[in-house]
Amino acid sequence: MDELPGWLPGWCLEHLGGEPAEVLFRRESTSVVFGLRLTDGTEVVVKSRPEDGRAESCVTAQARLAERGFPCALPLTPVVGVGSLAVHAEEFRPGGEMLRGESTEIAARYAEVFARLMDELATVTVEPPLPNPRWSRWDHTDPGLWPSLDFLDALDQSRVPAYVTETAVRVRKRLLAADLPCVLGHADFEAHNLGWHGVEVWAVHDWDSLAWQPEAALAGAASGAFMSGGPPLLAPIEGSEVFLAAYQDFRGRAFAVAELEVAWAASLWAAAHNARWEALHGTAPLSLDTLRAQASERLRRANAVL
Incomplete structure (x- = not known):
């Protein structure tokens, strides 16, 4: 919890209705991804990445597919600017194994x-x-x-x-x-x-x-x-x-x-x-x-x- 960026608790409270109570995971690549359990027990994923003009289109397309039943996480917020970052939250969709093999x-x-x-x-x-x-x-x-x-x-x-x-x-x-x-x-x-x-x-x-x-x-x-x-x-x-x-x-x-x-x-x-x-x-x-x-x-x- 001490390693969360300073803007994140307030962002979660404003856009998701609760502050983080527990960090489920943190991953970093081109985006920084936090899996969080909020104070009301809701589990969510918050993603942030440098704002380069791409995020809104990507999240909109993801939302359309999720709404139709395609197997992907449903976005819970639109893309929100936080300084130089583009941030959104989506449902936590845990589980599923990686399918490996060369057949x-x-x-x-x-x-x-x-x-x-x-x-x-x-x-x-x-x-x-x-x-x-x-x-x-x-x-x-x-x-x-x-x-x-x-x-x-x-x-x-x-x-x-x-x-x-x-x-x-x-x-x-x-x-x-x-x-x-x-x-x-x-x-x-x-x-x-x-x-x-x-x-x-x-x-x-x-x-x-x-x-x-x-x-x-x-x-x-x-x-x-x-x-x-x-x-x-x-x-x-x-x-x-x-x-x-x-x-x-x-x-x-x-x-x-x-x-x-x-x-x-x-x-x-x-x-x-x-x-x-x-x-x-x-x-x-x-x-x-x-x-x-x-x-x-x-x-x-x-x-x-x-």
Whole structure:
């Protein structure tokens, strides 16, 4: 309780009707997330992140899906500005196990959830949540290959292997050449962001990570990332292949050749971003190793030439 930010108790009292009595959990990534039990016993989640113009659209879309019965937490407040932060509260939706494994059945189950999610988002109208999340921001307009991120750009870029940079160059060139309409989609569709009760999905989390990109790019990124249950991990090529095929089946629409190429290209962008991160920070080379092993075949399927 002593580590809660000073604004939080008063915010909870004003917007939720009670102050925090107990901290259930605290997590920090691009957002800071508090699980709280209030003085009246209500359990809630409060999320804060730097205000960058994205939060209101993301929370609105999440609310629309939750109201329709999609398995995600229902927002309890709108987005509220607190200094430089965008803050909202949502219901606490605990439980659910992470679904792990490399079988075709598991890949298809993830694809089915993503297809259902995309079906629902297709009927939601919000302002595009731009800029897109940093790990999926291949469509940036900043100078250079990577989106401008001071905390990464200040590090020694010579540590990034040439194959990572070449992969990112080829992927971005192919993605930017696509003439496809943008839609709303989830750009962090990783195993740790889903909870399951057996074979039924119980909760999809991290709605801060909605993006505005072509459907094929969003599905392709999900096909590469869906197995990540901790540190980011690129799925096996066979898993991505099953995911993409199942996704098209569940959506009832086959991708055109160009869309499939875009999907395969997008499956590599986040992996290249994560590999760059590992190289710059000297962490375990998980994405570095899988990118080295898979880039050539994924680039071939993407028709991503230099």
